[in-house]
Amino acid sequence: MRQIFLDTETTGLRVEDGNRLLEVAGVEMIDRKLSKAECHFHRFVNPGRDSEEGALNVHGLTTEFLADKPKFAQIVDDFLDFVKGSELIIHNAPFDVGYLNMELGKLGRGKIEDYVESITDTLKMAKDLWPGKRNSLDALCDRYDVDRSGRTLHGALIDCELLAEVYMAMTRGQDSLLIDFAPTAEENASNLERRNSSQPLIITQAxxxxxxxxxxxxxxxxxxxxxxxxxxxxxxxxxxxxxxx
Incomplete structure (x- = not known):
């Protein structure tokens, strides 16, 4: 199963106010194993407008920094190739999906749902698991002992990496543990050979x-x-x- 942990940063909170996407990132996981960094996706985008003050305080991406970055139209093909056929895992998915669909719509490229297998909202998952509790990404990192000491400002890539760790903790039930630690056929054969040998079993204390x-x-x-x-x-x-x- 190919899953993509996805996050965006934007010029403001409301897409209805003409705000635009200015950063998008995705971290790939296949069969509950995170892929190498070079397999991930991360792009800054020139939104063609200034960020609202509140949003700028959150992500710190200034108009000057973004001025020489590509427009969304220049990265859209790479982005869609990256997410195609995957399950997207997003914290507060309606927000990011709203911005992605706005950007895709401006280019006549349909909706993000047209390209992916499914979209999972980890905020909804967290609310089901922890009703009445704070379920922001920061709160979940604290709850599941995920180290976020390297995160001073919100950034799409680091938020994807934190979300991946949180999701693994949220979904690590007993069945997945048994699967994670199940020996391979080669390991089973090796273990059987050792048990049938005359050599004494060596026990190492923890x-x-x-x-x-x-x-x-x-x-x-x-x-x-x-x-x-x-x-x-x-x-x-x-x-x-x-x-x-």
Whole structure:
């Protein structure tokens, strides 16, 4: 499955006021594995107008900086080739989709929905998971312990990268964990060969630091499943088997 975490920056909040798109970025993930940086998409766009003061304070992209950047018409083909056939994952999707459809409409290129498989709104997902809570991207980063220390201003690319980490945490249920850690056929064969050999099994004990990291990881899983994750239930069994009474 090919998924694209997408974000835009604009000259203002309301597309109805003639505001335009000035930055667009997408981070690619295939089968829950993020692609290398060179596979991502990031373009600044000359919007042909100044940003509203409030928007400028958020993204910091001045008219002077954007003056020599391409118009949206000059990047549209590259952008559509990048997103074609994917699932778009966007935080507060109606906002970004509204701007993309406005820009595409001006060029007679239809709507973004015409080019992608589906669009997933992580803000709606978060509201379903955490009703009544703050569910901005910043709030979700804090909730899922995603490091955003490198983010001083809003930027489309860094917001995509943060959203990817948040989405992985939001969707990391027990089934996906088992899939993530399932051995390959080659690993199964290798494990079987080792079990059938006469060599003694070497057991390496986890260090105190590794145990602390393991507990932190389980704490995050507990938050995600709103209770005790399956590994918590297995820990007492492992202790009994490893230290028989």
């Amino acid at each position: 260090s105190a630091e590794e145990l602390a990291l393991h507990q932190k990881y389980l704490d995050a899983l507990d938050k995600t499943v709103k209770g005790s994750c399956v590994w918590r239930e297995l820990e007492p069994l492992a202790t009994i088997e490893g230290n028989p009474q």
